[in-house]
Amino acid sequence: MSYQQILVAVDLTEECDPVVNRAQALAESTGARLSLVHIVEPMAMAFGGDVPMDLSQLQQQQYDQAMERLEKLLAKFPTLSKDDAHLTYGQPRQEIHQLAKQKGIDLIVVGSHGRHGLKLLLGSTSNDVLHGAPCDVLAVRLKEPAAGDKAKPVDDIPDNTAF
Ligand code: AMP
Numbered sequence: 001m002s003y004q005q006i007l008v009a010v011d012l013t014e015e016c017d018p019v020v021n022r023a024q025a026l027a028e029s030t031g032a033r034l035s036l037v038h039i040v041e042p043m044a045m046a047f048g049g050d051v052p053m054d055l056s057q058l059q060q061q062q063y064d065q066a067m068e069r070l071e072k073l074l075a076k077f078p079t080l081s082k083d084d085a086h087l088t089y090g091q092p093r094q095e096i097h098q099l100a101k102q103k104g105i106d107l108i109v110v111g112s113h114g115r116h117g118l119k120l121l122l123g124s125t126s127n128d129v130l131h132g133a134p135c136d137v138l139a140v141r142l143k144e145p146a147a148g149d150k151a152k153p154v155d156d157i158p159d160n161t162a163f
Pocket of ligand 1: 010
């Protein structure tokens with residue numbers, strides 16, 4: 001069975017390069033159409049819901065920054081069409097599943113740190129996306145950053161990064 005509609009979910013850090021590379025290679029080898037999605041999580045969600053202040057300006061900045069990073073990512077992967085790139089507000093699992101259903105996606109590709117133990121209990125997006133997914137899910141194994149290292153955002157990566 002070959003895939004026809006692949007959706008790659010990206011967190012817009014430097015870690016998404018190997019995930020997009022894998023999704024793109026799969027799309028090329030199966031002749032599938034490749035779409036991409038990033039979910040911007042509303043700030044109120046990160047703070048646990050009830051925040052007694054207006055976050056709309058901060059949220060707009062958060063969205064604009066994500067759009068900038070997405071454009072940089074698309075520039076690095078010219079075969080990805082802007083029409084197939086989605087930037088959505090919400091909760092990653094819910095939005096990714098909904099988009100997958102809407103677009104008739106048959107494979108979702110995510111990155112995975114292969115966490116276990118307490119880190120897994122604390123949750124990971126790949127694990128979350130897998131549960132209740134409307135189609136196959138491919139978790140691309142990512143290297144666990146060294147202690148103290150934080151994944152850099154896409155715009156910290158030089159444009160001539162070799163894959
Ligand atoms: P995490 O569990 O946050 O380390 O992320 C694992 C993978 O989930 C990433 O490599 C992405 O494929 C996906 N992911 C994480 N956050 C997002 C997001 N905000 N939007 C879309 N995909 C995401």
